[in-house]
Amino acid sequence: MSLKNRLGFTREPVYLIDGSAFVYRGFYAYPDLKRSDGFPTNAMFIVLRLLAKLLREEKPAYLGFVLDGKGPTFRHALMESYKAQRMRMPENLAVQIEPLLEGLGKMGIATIVSHGVEADDVLASLANRFKKDRPVVLVGADKDLQQCLDENVYLWDPSMRKEKLVTLESFRTHQDLVPGQWPDYQALVGDKADNIPGIPGVGPKTALGLLKRFPSLEALRDGFERLSAKEQTRLKPHMEDIFLYRELTRLKTDCCADHVCAQLKINQEDMSAFLDFLDAYEFHSLKREFARDDARDTNASGHKMTGTFVEPVHGEALPDCAGKQVGMILEGKGVRIGLEGREYLFDACSMSLVTALGTAQSIAVPSLKDVLYHHRLWYLVPLGTWFDIGLAEYLLDPEERNYGFERIRDGLSGELDTHPENPALTACRIGELLTKRLEAGDFIPLMRELELPLIPVLVKMEQNGIRLDLEAFAAFLAEVQEKLDQLTTAIYQEAGTTFNIRSSQQLAEVLFDRLGIVSRKKTPGGKPSTSVQALEALADAHPVINSILRYRTLEKLRSTYLEPLPKLVDRENRVHTHFNNLATATGRLSSSKPNLQNIPIRGEFGPRMRGCFIARPGYKLVAADYSQIELRILAHMSKDPHLLDAFARNEDIHARTAALLFDKEPEAIQADERRKAKTINFGLLYGMGPQKLGKDLGLTLKEAKEFIARYFSALAKVKTFYTDVEKRARAHGSVTTIAGRRRLLPDINSRNANLAQQARRMAINTVVQGSAADVIKKAMLAVDRDPLLHKTGSRILLQVHDELVLEVPAENAIEVGERLTVIMSGVYDLDVPLAVDWGIGDNWAQAH
DNA sequence: ACCGAAGA
DNA sequence: TCTTCGGT
Known part of the structure; x- marks a missing residue:
């Protein structure tokens, strides 16, 4: 549905597009798109496709496409290092700009190229003026645009798989800030992409806390005395700089005074020149689309309207939920309830509401985890009452990546008899449908006894967080940074040029073209690889290789752990990860923002890194x-006597495997033999074939095959287990873990041998990894x-x-x-x- | 094999 | 989107 309808605009909105953002995104997202003569067209394509979608779905009357101009902006004058590390526009992108502007002109779309300011400043200034007359929709992804939000100004990013709309209201509920405070906030936190340093050790939580007490940087400066001693020492050295940082983030609202909205009126009376343009750049699919749209004036909203819309009641008389099936949707602080064909709206969660709902037979919600975060009162509803729609869908098919309510609703739209604008009733109906499917697949015990009860545990873990030793982090970072600086100069010297060492592309160019080193390994994309494996094999070829390898590990440490983590701590120096229970195809959890499941442990710096995660005093x-949980599960499932025996005696399993493979006493096994046995043990858990095993162990394909054959003849029951899993997967099109978790593997019966082989590996791995989960x-x-x-x-x-x-x-x-x-x-x-x-x-x- | 983050 | 690299 269009924004106009969703947000109930009464006047024609004006759409202002942050063109530069989409141009860059398209350039990196579709690297290979070219015209047949080799002229790159990827960025043009993405932008035109975005506009096509926007014109089709929104039917805008006013639209402006804003691009950054070439020269420096006032921000560079304010601070030299501003965006210093951002490279100038790649040549392959620069050549597309002129043709793109030409195409947009023929399309009847107004373009504005900013000079001396950035595209974002133009957007902010125009929004500031136009919002008095009509709604303004800023189309872009840059978070700095959020400072423009207003009752009549919206921020919208339709280009992702799931569109993102930010309104003044949603910003307030999510951010605990007023949009106008955004620059103050960024000044404190910093922004790496723009090279704004911020204050070291001040992350989002600290910054929000400060802005809560002092609404602006000025108030912070004036009230400095009222800060704690610790805060004062942390902030003191940066108090002057942060005002400069804020000017860099704050968007101008007073440029482009001569632009009026009428200039942005879309004019598509004559599209023939534009269609010729699409021909010239070989955008065939786009041409078909425009030609079609041109021919017929579509009016369909694209949404299937089943059921009739029910006007929701603003509930102060509570409905009787006892023993009934209920659907529930959270809307900001408010709650929407659906049962027996009626919807009720409540401004907030309350004790009486929770008590009423607690008597229901079931409450279907898109995500129980979100509900538990919404308000503590929800814990009072018995766990067995909840039905988690996302979770149900995940158990039915763990390979969908998107378990959002809208996606599931649209997937089931054929079977729904509710109106899409009655989401709570829709949730209730989806709950019924999915319950039947869970029953049919025997998933109820897995759902009720494992996955659903786990959710409050995950929430608790997330809320607990883990404490960081910030001093240790700071000292570590300083050391790493210094070593990185030294390595950078060393590498430039050894290579004879300066280049961006972080760019694998540029690195490959320097190594393989300039220095003439012969590359051996290729990436999956067919280009010469610069991975650790590839570089280690070339270490003798040039002294620079070792420096690069060292640079890589340190840079990884800095950029992934040392720099970002301290920014995420709360008042007690604790970081709170998100444990995602709907993320993996095998049933494992995943961790993100930050990921605490891949903190280094091995190598020179692993122990020191983990040493920075500490317990609170006392x-x-x-x-x-x-x-060895996965090997133990393999032992249990295969019943192989050697494995069972080794684990029963609590022996070193890899040494024991090596003894079998090399026909020796376990005591006589050499380190190298144990290593090989370990690799094959892990390899087989992954369903690894001879090619991959040979590569990892440095064997020829023939040797690797013999090695595997030897393994399977020694551990014959493992072999039969493997073939059994494969047979079952073939027969059912799926595999199942000990708790009854299922993964669908339709490709296992594919005629494409590669796909079938891949599915076979997944089958093995899922049974073992999923059961361990x-x-x-x-x-x-x-x-x-x-x-x-x-x-x-x-x-x-x-x-x-x-x-x-x-x-x-x-x-x-x-x-x-x-x-x-x-x-x-x-x-x-x-x-x-x-x-x-x-x-x-x-x-x-x-x-x- | 399964992940997530960073950078281009 | 692809490459790389950290974890299991």
Whole structure:
């Protein structure tokens, strides 16, 4: 549905497009699109496609396309380093700008090229003037545009798979800021992309806290005395700079005084020149689309209207929910309820509402996790009452990447009898439909006994967070930064040029073209690879290679961990990750914003990195991890006597495998032989074939095949297990884990051998990896419910696939560690023991 | 094999 | 979107 309808505009809105953003995005997103003579057309294509969609769906009357001009802007005059690290426009993109402007002209769209200011400034200035007369929709993704939000100004990004609309209201509920405070906020936090440093150690949480107390930088300066001593020392050295930073972020609202809205009127009376233009650049699909749109005046909203719309009641008389099926949608602070064909709106969550809903038979919601975050009162509704629509869909097909309500609704639209503008009634109906499907697939126990109860545990873990040692982070970062600076000069010298070492493209050019090193490995895309594996093989060819490898590891450390993490801490220096329970095809959790499941552990810097994650004063971290859980599951499922025996005796499994493979006593196994056995053990869990194994072990294809054959003849029951999994996958088109989790693998019966082979590997890996995920999820529930852990004041902080990290009062740490291992090893009764290793420490490194 | 983040 | 690299 168009924005006009959704937002109920009464006057024609004007759309202002941040052209530069889309031009760049298109350029990187579609690197290979070219005309047959080689002229690059990728950026043009993306922009034109975006406009086509916008014209078709929005039917705008006024639209302006704004591009950055060439020269420097006033911001460069304010600060030299501004956007210094951003490269100048690549040649392949620059050549597309003129033709693009020409095309837009023929399309009847007004373009504005900014000079001395950036495109965003033009957008802000025009929005500021036009908003008095009509709604303004800023089309773009730059977060700095949020400062323009107003009752009549909207920010919209339709280019992603899921469009993003920010209104004044949604901004307020999400940000706890007024749009006008955005520049003040950015000045404190900094912005790496624009090279605005911000204040070290001040992340979003701190900045929001400060702005809550002092609404502007001026107020902050004037009230400086009222800050705590710690805050004063942190802020003092930067108090002058932040005013400059704010000027860089603040968009101008007073340029383009001579533009009037009438100039932005779309004029598509004659499209023939534009169609010729599309021909000239070989945009055939776009031409078809425009020719079609030109021919018929479409009027369809594109939305299938089933059921009749029911006007929602503004509820102060509560409906009787007892024993009924209910659907619920959260809208900002408010709540929308649907039952028995009626919808009710409430301004906020309240005790009486929660009590009424608690008597329902079931409440279908798009995401239970969101509900629990919405208000603490929701915890009072019995867990068994909730029905999580996203979760249900995930269990039915874990390979959809999008479990948003809209996607699911549209997928089921054929079977819905509700109006799309009655989302709560729709949710209720979807709940009914999906319940039937879950029953048919035998997913109810998995849903009710594992996945749904896990959600409040995940929320607790996220809210607990884990504490960072900020001093240690700062010292670490300073060291790494200094080494990086030294390496940069060394590399430029050794290579004989300066270039962007972070760019694999430029690096490949320098190494393989300029220095004449012969590349051996290729990327999946067919270009010469500069990965660690590829570079290590070339280490002898040139001294610069080793410097580059070292630069890579340090840069990774800096950019992924050392720099971003301290910015995310709250008042107590704790970071709060998101544990996503609908993210993986195998049933594992994933962690993001920040990802705490890939914090380095190995190598020169791993222990030091994990040492920066600490327990709060008076507490210890207790970490417990399953030992070889996936191989143990393989042992249990295959019933292979060698594996069962090795685990029963708690032997070194890789050494034992090596002994079988090389026909030696386990004591006589060499390190290299153990390494090979380890690689093949892991490889087979991934369903790895001989090519990949050979590559990893440096063997020829023939040797690798023999090696695998030897493995399977020694571990014959593993072989039969593999073929059984494959057979079952063929027969059902899916595989199932111990807890009844299912992954669909339609490709396993494909005539395309590659696809079938890929599906075969997924089948094996999913059974093993997914079952391991079931085991630890069950353990998490048991840990959460354990009275002793509760009594000792333990809190669960992290899950890293086979590991749990708890924070515990120091005096109880040993007791908790012991209890934890008992719980974790006891969740499933397998044919092998589930061994658990654990440790205690003041930080995560020690606890290992 | 399964992820997420950063950079271009 | 692709490449790379950190984790399991």
